[in-house]
Amino acid sequence: MEPSRLRGQIIAVTSGDQGYGRSISAALARAGASVVLIGINPETLSAHASSIEQLGGTAIPLKADVSVPLDWASAQARMLEIFGALHGIVHLADKRSHSNFTLLSESEWMELFNCNIKSSVSMTQNIQRRLPGTWLTIVGPHLDEIGLQAFPQRGALRGLVERAASDELRLNMVLPGRASSEEKYDAPLCEVVLTLALPEMQHLRGNVLEVPLPAVPKYRDQEREVLVRNS
Numbered sequence: 280m281e282p283s284r285l286r287g288q289i290i291a292v293t294s295g296d297q298g299y300g301r302s303i304s305a306a307l308a309r310a311g312a313s314v315v316l317i318g319i320n321p322e323t324l325s326a327h328a329s330s331i332e333q334l335g336g337t338a339i340p341l342k343a344d345v346s347v348p349l350d351w352a353s354a355q356a357r358m359l360e361i362f363g364a365l366h367g368i369v370h371l372a373d374k375r376s377h378s379n380f381t382l383l384s385e386s387e388w389m390e391l392f393n394c395n396i397k398s399s400v401s402m403t404q405n406i407q408r409r410l411p412g413t414w415l416t417i418v419g420p421h422l423d424e425i426g427l428q429a430f431p432q433r434g435a436l437r438g439l440v441e442r443a444a445s446d447e448l449r450l451n452m453v454l455p456g457r458a459s460s461e462e463k464y465d466a467p468l469c470e471v472v473l474t475l476a477l478p479e480m481q482h483l484r485g486n487v488l489e490v491p492l493p494a495v496p497k498y499r500d501q502e503r504e505v506l507v508r509n510s
Contacts, residue, residue: 283310283311284310284311284473284477285307285310285311285312285473285476285477286311286312287311288311288312288313288366288367288476288478289312289313289315289358289362289364289365289366289367290307290312290313290314290315290365290366290367290368290369290476291314291315291317291341291354291358291365291367291368291369292304292307292314292315292316292317292368292369292371293317293318293345293368293369293370293371293398294317294318294371295314295315295316295317295318295324295327296316296318296320296323296324296326296327296340297318297323298371298373298458298459299371299373299418299455299459299465299468300316300318300369300371300418301327301459301462302459302462302465302466302468302469303369303418303468303469303472304316304327304331304338304369305327305330305331305334305336305462306462306466306469306470306472306473307369307472307473307476308331308334308336308337308338309334309336310473310476312337312476313337313338313339313362314331314336314337314338314339315338315339315341315358315362316328316338316339316340316341317341317343317345317354318340318342318343319342319343319344320342321340321342324340324341324342325340327340328340339361341354341357341358345370345398345401345402346393346394346397346398348401351398351401351402351405352405355405355409355410365410365413366412366413366414367413367414367415367416367476368402368406368413368414368415368416369416369418369472369476370398370399370402370415370416370417370418371418372394372395372396372398372399372417372418372419372420372432372436373395373418373419373420373421373455374390374391374394374395375391375420375421375424375426375429375458388428391428391432392432395419395420395432395436396432396435396436399417399436399439400439402415403415403439403443403448403450406448406450407446407448412449413449414449414450414451414475414476414481415448415449415450415451416450416451416452416453416472416475416476417436417440417450417451417452417453418452418453418455418468418472419432419433419436419437419452419453419454419487420432420433420436420454421454421455421456421457421458421459422454422455422456422457422489423456423457423458424458433454436452437452437487440452440485440486440487441485441487442485443484443485444484444485445485447484448484449481449483449484450484450485451475451483451484451485451486451487451488452486452487452488453468453471453472453475453487453488453489453490454487454488454489454490455468455490455492456489456490456491456492457492457494457495460495461495464492464493464495465492467490467491467492467493468490468492471488471490
């Protein structure tokens with residue numbers, strides 16, 4: 280994508296310092312957007328913001344727990360104070376449990392519910408009431424998550440997104456084919472998110488897009504074994 284395609288756009292990325300959030304925020308910055316990195320770890324947020332700035336992008340870290348509505352409202356007010364606008368939000372609603380879990384305890388389920396579903400509903404309601412014109416792209420639980428908890432989460436988020444088409448909200452969701460890896464292997468997901476962010480794509484709403492991703496090669500393990508043998 281051309282570096283100027285998103286110039287002038289202010290875009291917040293939740294969990295912007297880890298996983299897909301890290302790759303997506305870097306890609307948005309390369310496309311010209313000013314990126315706000317939202318998360319709960321000030322150190323990693325600041326480090327990632329610095330790496331984006333060193334490459335010529337614009338990024339600021341902002342500590343907030345988006346599973347707490349008041350925290351998100353405060354972060355939103357801060358972004359509007361700094362930039363005067365918030366054009367879009369990429370929300371990482373992909374927090375997962377142990378991959379081998381089939382049943383979760385009540386506390387584990389509620390943590391996932393708050394991080395993935397409650398936060399997405401809260402953001403959508405907030406946009407509808409206070410930020411008309413702001414778009415929201417949700418990165419949902421990835422498709423290799425096979426635990427029983429993943430299916431109701433995807434279903435709830437799908438219902439939320441599809442309802443947006445009749446509510447005139449620019450809300451879409453992408454479902455990655457697997458868990459996040461290095462940025463170069465996650466590039467197809469980043470491209471889909473960037474395309475949804477383009478101003479000329481404002482007519483796209485209510486879509487749930489499954490994004491196949493390339494398998495991550497195991498060559499690093501092989502290279503490590505060679506280095507150990509040769510050392």
